[in-house]
Amino acid sequence: MSVTTTCRDISELLPVAQTACRLLFQECYKAGIRDIFITETYRSQARQNYLYQQGRTRPGSIVTWTLTSRHTSRLAWDIAVAPPKSLYDVNTLNKVGAIARRLCITWGGDWPNNIDRPHFEVTPSWTMPKGYKLEGTVIVPTTSKLKVQLIVDDKETEKEETKMWDPKSPTMYTEAEKFIEQAVKDGIIQKQHLDDLKNKRMTTDRLLGLYITIQQRRNK
Structure with a gap:
């Protein structure tokens, strides 16, 4: 370096x-x-x-x-x-x-x-x-464009598989992964979100919230 x-x-x-x-x-x-x-x-x-x-x-x-x-x-x-x-x-x-x-x-x-x-x-x-x-x-942000976040897992939510994002379509999952990956590259969100998506720790509500946040920041 x-x-x-x-x-x-x-x-x-x-x-x-x-x-x-x-x-x-x-x-x-x-x-x-x-x-x-x-x-x-x-x-x-x-x-x-x-x-x-x-x-x-x-x-x-x-x-x-x-x-x-x-x-x-x-x-x-x-x-x-x-x-x-x-x-x-x-x-x-x-x-x-x-x-x-x-x-x-x-x-x-x-x-x-x-x-x-x-x-x-x-x-x-x-x-x-x-x-x-x-x-x-x-x-932990490494740029002024992001805010500090604390993501607390709801144990009850984890137990309810219906609340975890589990698309039946492989294509839908692939597109979601590409969308999140690009947002990470653009510095809009942290890589932790992409890791959670890949490791099946992403809830439907959280993914929806990320989508809204990403779109809002891109439209500024």
Whole structure:
């Protein structure tokens, strides 16, 4: 990967950091904070060195003050805020930071020096605080075009096969898969929806809701 390329994939983080990140986004969703998205996860040491040089031996403003970062250890992630708010809206980031504290996730906004509000990280020994759990599938946006989502499976709905989307026509299934796959490629929805469709975890109501959402966003 080029040093100029930003990685936003949380699957590139260590499992402990993936869980912490999803929990943070889940709790933000529940608090009504749904306009945040990932801007960077894993960062190679070469990229860290490259960023450190900016504003020092390379033109530009200083963007990092260290050559050692938990990004390179796959234990940190950065976020931003979607329009119409400013990219690093302080009020929103402060709210996210307060939630991170409750989850024992280190927030760069709490650092006494070199405050970094968009930055969050954990240690390899981080564990989920008592009283918290991942309540469903957490959709963590990697673009400002998407919102944070929490998809909670209804156990009773899972038991009722009639509510799961199970088309009798193979052609209908293929067309639905193509439709969802294209929406993922266009950045309209997250890949998790496509995975759930392929793994037979898609309910009829959810598929209909996705169809309406996709059409509305394409017509904007």
